[in-house]
Amino acid sequence: MLDTLDQQPPDALLALIKLHNADPRPDKIDLGVGVYRTDSGATPVFAAIKGAEARLVAEQDTKAYLGPEGDMGFVHALMPYIFGGDPTMGGRIEGMQTPGGTGAVRLAVALAQKSGVTRVLMGTPSWPNHAQILADIGLEAAPFNHATAAGSADLEALKAALAGAQKGDAVLLHGCCHNPTGIDYTPAQWDEIAALLADSPVLPIIDLAYQGLGHGMEEDAYGARKVLAAVPEALVAYSCDKNFGLYRDRVGALYALAQEPGQLPAIMSNGHALARANWSMPPDHGGAAVRLVLRDPQLTAEWQAELDEMRARMRQVRDRLAAADNEVPGLDMQVLGTQNGMFSVLPLDKEQILKLREDHGIYMAGSGRINIAGLTMGNIDKFVRALAEVTG
Numbered sequence: 001m002l003d004t005l006d007q008q009p010p011d012a013l014l015a016l017i018k019l020h021n022a023d024p025r026p027d028k029i030d031l032g033v034g035v036y037r038t039d040s041g042a043t044p045v046f047a048a049i050k051g052a053e054a055r056l057v058a059e060q061d062t063k064a065y066l067g068p069e070g071d072m073g074f075v076h077a078l079m080p081y082i083f084g085g086d087p088t089m090g091g092r093i094e095g096m097q098t099p100g101g102t103g104a105v106r107l108a109v110a111l112a113q114k115s116g117v118t119r120v121l122m123g124t125p126s127w128p129n130h131a132q133i134l135a136d137i138g139l140e141a142a143p144f145n146h147a148t149a150a151g152s153a154d155l156e157a158l159k160a161a162l163a164g165a166q167k168g169d170a171v172l173l174h175g176c177c178h179n180p181t182g183i184d185y186t187p188a189q190w191d192e193i194a195a196l197l198a199d200s201p202v203l204p205i206i207d208l209a210y211q212g213l214g215h216g217m218e219e220d221a222y223g224a225r226k227v228l229a230a231v232p233e234a235l236v237a238y239s240c241d242k243n244f245g246l247y248r249d250r251v252g253a254l255y256a257l258a259q260e261p262g263q264l265p266a267i268m269s270n271g272h273a274l275a276r277a278n279w280s281m282p283p284d285h286g287g288a289a290v291r292l293v294l295r296d297p298q299l300t301a302e303w304q305a306e307l308d309e310m311r312a313r314m315r316q317v318r319d320r321l322a323a324a325d326n327e328v329p330g331l332d333m334q335v336l337g338t339q340n341g342m343f344s345v346l347p348l349d350k351e352q353i354l355k356l357r358e359d360h361g362i363y364m365a366g367s368g369r370i371n372i373a374g375l376t377m378g379n380i381d382k383f384v385r386a387l388a389e390v391t392g
Contacts, residue, residue, distance in 0.1 A: 012366060020363045028361035029379050031370040034179070034342060035247055036310055039376045046245045048303035052292035056285070066284055068275040069268070070097020074287040075253050077294040081217055082208065082238060082255070084225055091261035093228075094268050096275065097282045100250035101209040101239025106133050107254045108205050108235040110274045111267075112170050113139055117203055121161045121171040123154075125345070125367065127179045130172060130207075142169070146181065151335035153178075153185045155192065162196050170203040173227075175236075176220035177210035177341025180369040184214065184340050190223040194230035204231055209239040212307045213314065214340035217243075232259040240290050242342070243307055249286030310373075314342065317375045324384045330391040345369050352390040360386040 016032040035043050069075075075095040079087035087093065098104040109120065120139050122130060123146030134141045144161035148154045162171065173193075178184055185193060197204055206224045214220045228234055233256075240251040254271060258264045275282075293299040322337030336344050346368040348356075356362040362383060364370050375383055 016363055016365065019357070023361055023363075025361040027379065027382065029363065029374060029383060031362065031364040031374040033374070034371055036242065036245065036314075036342065036373045037376070039313060039378070041376060043247075044245070046303060046306050048293050048299045048306060049244060049246065049289050051299050051302070052289040052296075053285075055292055056288055060288070063284075066097075066281055068096070068272040068281055070253075070282040071284060071287040071291060072097075073295075074251075074291040077291050078238065078240075078253060079255075081294075082211070082221060082224065082236065083228065084221065089228065089257065092258050092264070093255055094258075094264045095238075095253050095255035096268065096271055097287050098237075098252040098254050098275070099279055099282050100241055101207070101237055101252045102129060102133075103250065103279065103282070104237035104239065104252040104254045105130065105205075105207055106137070106278070107271060107274055108237045109133055109137050109139060109170075110278075111254075111256070111271055112203055112205060112235060113137055114270055114274070115203075116168055117170045118168045119170070120205070121165060121169060121202065123158065123173075125180055126172075126174075127207075146178070147183045151183060151332065151338065153183050153189060155185065155189050158193065159196065162200055162202060165200060165202045167201040169201070170205050171197075172205045172207060173223070175206045175208035175211065175224045177214045178343075179209065179341070180343045180345050180365075180367065182336075182339030182341050182344040182372070185223060187222050187226075190226045193223070194226040197227055198230040204234040206234065206236045208236055210242050210341045211238075212243040213311055213342060216311070217304075217307070228257050231257070233257055240286065244286075244290055244293070244303070246286040246290070249289075250283055251286035251290060314372050316377075317372050317380060320377075320380050321375075321384070327384050328387045328391055331387065342371055342373050343369055344372060346387075348390070355390045356386055359389075362386055 013032055020030045037043055075097055083093060098107055119142050120134055121142045121144060124143040131141055145154045145157040176184055204227050208224055211217055211220045224236060236255040238253045241247045256267045258267055293303050318337050322334045325333040348368045350366060353364060353366060
């Protein structure tokens, strides 16, 4: 029967990686892969994680199964950073470990579907895997516009989408550092969104994949906390892949907010059953390392300092790009300085993107999305000159 399968198109990002790796030019620039890089172009392991891993090697006494819920010490250690001073909101929040943020999003969508959701409102453009996950699970995606032409979040489009929503709908929101645009809702807009959702039948699903990479751990949690304080129930998909540098270890968590604490056992039992049928149990190593970091004040301080350094470097790149506004005709470079996180989208056509690749060895996604962390102080001037050439 396998011969009945049709050839699937190659993943665009993976194809871009192959092209970049095959390019012999020493000054090539990879702006496609969504990983953080230092100013020297490296993606190092956090020193705090190294310290935790050394302790794991010395102290871990078993590799026995954890269960579908994963490392609950890890799950609970994260909660004060995500949800604030009352991390369970009076016993209304519980979570479970997942294989990365992708696993958390998939489990959130599957749990929503099992609870009766048939349609998910989703701002576009969005992370491409969002649409793929919805399609694979069999939920309808109802797109609305995420950004205005002026480069701000399109709150009116979200309002219109929610106004037309009904029971059986969910809305997928990026908690911070929007992927791919870098355009976030402001705190004032989050206040409005929370008020709208409080009076709506829509189930909020918040994808919080980049906490700490925008303005700080507290600041980046504002939107999620505001919504959770206003609504009776919600799901939060969380990733440690970026803010702990644990990409290949796949470290994430799913949290559920219930209307009443007594509803949580049934909700989580469904989450566990869905996880058991999908990946059975999550990988342990990365989650255990995060747990050790967050339980040790010295390692916590070291991690926070490393995260601050990451955020500061990306802000430095954004500031340099914004300052190049007069150097690149036809592009509003200043708006890049107002955006957050690892990604932004440049309004370039396919011909311009291809010219950047062929003439300058600059690799970016066909949508014009760039990974801000792929630029360094050593190559950013080359990037600005190349942009000026293809847009001038």
